[in-house]
Amino acid sequence: MSEKQSLYRKSLIKHLYFSGKLSCAELSVLTDKSLPHTARALNDLLEEGVIVESGLATSTGGRRPQVYSMKADFMYVVSVAMDQFITHISILDMANQVVGNIERVELNLLTNPQAIKELAQHLVLYIQKEGIPKEKIAGIGIGMPGFVDGLKGVNYSFFNGNGSNIINYVEGVTGLPVMIDNDSSLIALAEWKLGIARQRQNAMVVNIGWGIGLGMILDGSLFRGENGFAGEFSHIPLFTNNKICNCGKTGCLETETSLQVITGKAIEGLQQGRISTMKGLSTERLEESSRIIMDAAANGDKYAIELISDAAYHIGRGIAILIHILNPGLIVLSGRGAIAGRLWLAPVQQALNEHCIPKIAENIEIKISPLGFNAERLGAASLIMEHFDELPMHRKTKSLQMVS
Amino acid sequence: MSEKQSLYRKSLIKHLYFSGKLSCAELSVLTDKSLPHTARALNDLLEEGVIVESGLATSTGGRRPQVYSMKADFMYVVSVAMDQFITHISILDMANQVVGNIERVELNLLTNPQAIKELAQHLVLYIQKEGIPKEKIAGIGIGMPGFVDGLKGVNYSFFNGNGSNIINYVEGVTGLPVMIDNDSSLIALAEWKLGIARQRQNAMVVNIGWGIGLGMILDGSLFRGENGFAGEFSHIPLFTNNKICNCGKTGCLETETSLQVITGKAIEGLQQGRISTMKGLSTERLEESSRIIMDAAANGDKYAIELISDAAYHIGRGIAILIHILNPGLIVLSGRGAIAGRLWLAPVQQALNEHCIPKIAENIEIKISPLGFNAERLGAASLIMEHFDELPMHRKTKSLQMVS
DNA sequence: GACACTTATTAAAAATTTAATAGAATTATA
């Protein structure tokens, strides 16, 4: 099969992966090729068992189209979702379903300079254990916090930030194609391809977590900036509060709004005698504590609601800036913090009412992500599939090797 | 000639317009077509007298390539550069040179609801007067301030903002293809295609004028947002100064930095006895007054320099936000205010040092536009040429008609 | 039941690329 044919088939596979089911006519439009051409490629894929016919779609006033979908077990993607403390590894099939077990690894990115080496070791073992043949794995997508240059394969914020090429290293050890990106960008990618921002041309995905991340869909594609650093929403100067941010500056959005800060404020407030149902908070156990606060807020605890509302209002001020600069059609609140759901909406909307020019704000939708914790996992897999039709078909792969 | 051939030739023309001179090999890369295919089209264009051979380029280690360029009189573009008070109309040839006269028309966009009707009348007369046959005019590009939706052809800020379709109207009257866009976007387009941001993938072009405009080049194309309103840099909330902006909100960047505000401050300061060489300032004659201030600053007047430095520092704070969100590679200071040139650079740089994370700021270049007043004119022409390979070749055109 | 509309398939035509070859310049080698 020629390079061109192979590329076109990969493009079809990519579209079917992200859309689930598509007709030949739809694929023809999506790939910008003629119908007979698309039909031929589709029939080939059908014969080879890459895709399956999955019924007829409803008619739109003419003959009902045959729709096709990926065979779920045709191929797999390894997804790695890292945060500063915990890394989750999983394998997804062509229907975006987790197959087998999810591995949870404790990797402290800041204090452990061996984190990438350990990750690679875990990956080799995990893939062996799960028993998926390597030829069936399209690649390994990795999401991580920090300044990530996905082209150079470098994370400047962690792993000593010494500019070493993470992609090359992990590819070398695992023998599989590897792509990396910033966690917030991947969450945006997931929301755009598989979540609530599907089909949108311009969307801002705010990742409420240990910091406030931002992933952007601009003109129908994920925007990463000149060096991959776009979306540093956490550190726009928004306050004159003289609080020192962990980036070294003062007044960053993050200093008043991240889950880490909210937890700190809650503990302080309780010590000062604020009345609340919350207990057991500790800066040592951030994950648990932020959970407690959000649950309390969801259950009507006044102080918890106040804490979240304040943070939400300030995030709203930041979003107002985004709206003026980028005129998006949709704002998505995502990330672990978004679990508190509708609690965020009113204060954010309030901030927009106060700080936006009505004309530019009037067409904006604000939505809470339904993907939740799955967002980064799906994003990491999407990263591989998003570029699936760009990789050489038969990439040279060494066999899985042990790291000594 | 087939539709496809025609389209490809238009694409070649577009590239030659923006680049001046190109070899067949370069065009082949730019248009993503094979060399033989490009060569054939190029030879056709040569035979028909659309393009000319213009010498051999220097060798890069092999045979020297023949370079081609547009015949300057093959086609023309009508450029309309509007600001709130004055509109300039001109005709540019395929070498971006003004041919004939530049017409200056006083059109107050805010107070004159007939402004578009008058513009259309002026256009018809102007084109007749200049004596360029209509078949040789590719179209009319119009730049204007305000919230402009270039697809719908609507300006929501002026002309009553009643949603009437400017494009349809002017096309109807002139019988020529018309495109409209926001002035700052067009300045960015000009800087990107023909100015200091040429070849850049990600650049912010700040238009220092009666307001502070922003045009953005993102991932190698002009970004306009969901409704064409992106770049409302003037109105991001950056101050707690309680000054009411003409957008109705308080604390907008514009309330401390636009030329209008600087002029106001200067008058106030002089009344309060500040020592300065400046005289004859008046809010009535904004254009003249802002000129006086910038000249004074350029000549070392301390007060004028202070005024500009203060404004520049605050613009710098705004740019710091842009940098965090969008991670551009280049910042261009353009517009009438940029004439003060290097005076702006130091305070802007100072603000970036204070407000940017070093890692994200380290690769940023800041430059002053050399295009000056020509930027919007070139941008309006570029708007037509940028979309030249999208328009149908033989658009139905009525003959020029008089407006009664 | 005629008509319009959408999908599916086939054959013919057009677009586009690949491969092969020659020309013209630079760089390397002796």
Place this chain on the structure above:
DNA sequence: TATAATTCTATTAAATTTTTAATAAGTGTC
């Protein structure tokens, strides 16, 4: 300094890709 090797450009012919046009097959609407 001459000569060979290499690199890049230009052109031609053959092969491939891709589209257009024509036709048939289902569906909904008037």
